[in-house]
Amino acid sequence: MLNRRVLLAAMGTVLCLTTTGVSFAAKPDTSGKPNIILVMADDQGWGDTGYNGHPFVQTPSLDAMAKDGFVFDRFYAGAPVCSPTRASVMTGRNPNRAKVTNHGRYMRPHEQTIAETLKAAGYVTGIFGKVHLGSGQPDSPCNPSGMGFDEWVIGLNFFDNDPYLSRMGKIEHRQGKGSVILMDDTLDFLKKHKDGDKPIFTVVWFPSPHAPHAEVPDGSSLYKGKPNAAYYREITLLDQQVGRLRRALRDMGMAENTIVWYCSDNGGLVKETSGGREKKGSIYEGGLRVPGIIEWPARKLKGRTAVPVATFDIYPTLLAMAGVELYAPHPLDGMDVSGIISGSVSERSKPMGFWHKLQGGQGTRSDQIQKAIMEKQQAGAPLPHDPKRVRKDVDEFPQFPEETTTGHAAWTDWPWKLHRINGTKFELYNLSDDPMEKTDLSQNPQQTKRVKRMKQELDTWMRSVIRSINGKDYQETK
Known part of the structure; x- marks a missing residue:
């Protein structure tokens, strides 16, 4: 307790x-x-x-x-x-x-x-x-x-x-x-x-x-x-x-x-x-x-x-x-x-x-990987891993559709927090009154305008994030 x-x-x-x-x-x-x-x-x-x-x-x-x-x-x-x-x-x-x-x-x-x-x-x-x-x-x-x-x-x-x-x-x-x-x-x-x-x-x-x-x-x-x-x-x-x-x-x-x-x-x-x-x-x-x-x-x-x-x-x-x-x-x-x-x-x-959870995670066994590399370094032998590993996620620019909503997102405009779960389910909480996020206010008639505004803001932000992951930011700063 x-x-x-x-x-x-x-x-x-x-x-x-x-x-x-x-x-x-x-x-x-x-x-x-x-x-x-x-x-x-x-x-x-x-x-x-x-x-x-x-x-x-x-x-x-x-x-x-x-x-x-x-x-x-x-x-x-x-x-x-x-x-x-x-x-x-x-x-x-x-x-x-x-x-x-x-x-x-x-x-x-x-x-x-x-x-x-x-x-x-x-x-x-x-x-x-x-x-x-x-x-x-x-x-x-x-x-x-x-x-x-x-x-x-x-x-x-x-x-x-x-x-x-x-x-x-x-x-x-x-x-x-x-x-x-x-x-x-x-x-x-x-x-x-x-x-x-x-x-x-x-x-x-x-x-x-x-x-x-x-x-x-x-x-x-x-x-x-x-x-x-x-x-x-x-x-x-x-x-x-x-x-x-x-x-x-x-x-x-x-x-x-x-x-x-x-x-x-x-x-x-x-x-x-x-x-x-x-x-x-x-x-x-x-x-x-x-x-x-x-x-x-x-x-x-x-x-x-x-x-x-x-x-x-x-x-x-x-x-x-x-x-x-x-x-x-x-x-x-x-x-x-x-x-x-x-x-x-x-x-x-x-x-x-x-x-x-836009994407899944990838396991990384630090000791196992680095021990194998150490043994190769000490033997003067080629490293044991695919050369692609040293450039993982560097050269890959998979193009996500801008409307992608996979996973769980949230938009916090204090004290309000809007959740968007896999794109379709929305939840709204007032963190000041409800810090444990127990009472979903997304269907409360008094919050209709707030929910609409926050949905629009969250959607705009998520689209911006997708443009970034697609590589647009780097193109604009060349």
């Missing part, structure tokens, strides 16, 4: 709405552009933290970050599964536009990423952990180098203990807990560049708490007898690594002018703590609503907002906060929400669109 704090928050009650009134237009308190670190969990639900009132999971580092920083009470993943949300972070766009329609799909290298834009602005860039957007082979246009990263050590999908990771294309078999190894690599990168003349952009994407939940924090009996104990043990292990990162930033003298943004890639695995209806894999609130915290000590960000923000807002927001000109050659679905963070804006001005 959730405690009262979680229940109130899940019901939409604003527990605290405070901001500092800071202005990001002003020169930073410390010289130079801020360092930027994006941290993401894999399958952590909104209520799976202490600061959101979970009855027993221990997340002292995230709790401290929430206390010291700014909390998004309604933060949304761009999709209810991993790969698409990661693409939304990279591009500021709905992931379907980049052909990342489900897990295991590669992101087209035609996309403009936040890493490419920051690199062009003088940042040194690195990514560590689970990427799940492409290849780990050195000659693939879909590896992190092709996404704009100078240095990388990655898994293709989730990994656990003793993982096989690709360091700039060379596979290494590492010993230890995957989430700890990930943080080791992250801190090495930060230490290497902290005294350089470039600001640092770092992406830290944890493989936990994704199943099989074999990683454990010190004391493997933690939560013994509790439901989903292995899942929550991995959340505590992840939390410990977030604590390592925050302490290291202070020890290296970097914390003051470093923006750290934490979230999860989709809803959690436990419905009761998802913060909404359903869980991972669903377009209902429980599959999309996730923890979200941002801190930047130089700007004294502090407070909590119930204004909705999503992963596709990260790209334009961080560029605005860092004073870097936004380069967006393709249509963005995200918006700059720095005004929400500063307190100068109290409402979201742009609706949010979600669309899942």
Whole structure:
């Protein structure tokens, strides 16, 4: 049973709405552009933290970050599964536009990423952990180098203990807990560049708490007898690594002018703590609503907002906060929400669109694939996979009819959310009054005009997404 704090928050009650009134237009308190670190969990639900009132999971580092920083009470993943949300972070766009329609799909290298834009602005860039957007082979246009990263050590999908990771294309078999190894690599990168003349952009994407939940924090009996104990043990292990990162930033003298943004890639695995209806894999609130915290000590960000923000807002927001000109050659679905963070804006001005299962997912066994590659690399033999794999989803531009409506889409114009299921079934909810999406108002006579308008807006947006996946955006920017 959730405690009262979680229940109130899940019901939409604003527990605290405070901001500092800071202005990001002003020169930073410390010289130079801020360092930027994006941290993401894999399958952590909104209520799976202490600061959101979970009855027993221990997340002292995230709790401290929430206390010291700014909390998004309604933060949304761009999709209810991993790969698409990661693409939304990279591009500021709905992931379907980049052909990342489900897990295991590669992101087209035609996309403009936040890493490419920051690199062009003088940042040194690195990514560590689970990427799940492409290849780990050195000659693939879909590896992190092709996404704009100078240095990388990655898994293709989730990994656990003793993982096989690709360091700039060379596979290494590492010993230890995957989430700890990930943080080791992250801190090495930060230490290497902290005294350089470039600001640092770092992406830290944890493989936990994704199943099989074999990683454990010190004391493997933690939560013994509790439901989903292995899942929550991995959340505590992840939390410990977030604590390592925050302490290291202070020890290296970097914390003051470093923006750290934490979230999860989709809803959690436990419905009761998802913060909404359903869980991972669903377009209902429980599959999309996730923890979200941002801190930047130089700007004294502090407070909590119930204004909705999503992963596709990260790209334009961080560029605005860092004073870097936004380069967006393709249509963005995200918006700059720095005004929400500063307190100068109290409402979201742009609706949010979600669309899942336009296509099915594709399995990616990271350790199995990378182990086979490592053995071939060590033997000096040709790689074991079809060369087409390194360019998967790159050269293919299947033309979807513009009226395609396969899957489950939703259009959120706060507090209203309209669902479109396989094109024909519609549901309407008022998330402020009905955060668990129990009462469908689509047939309510009082909502006839609203439903008609939102159907038109959603249909227009979905057609735009189809034009993007068909490749029209790239043709227009040649």
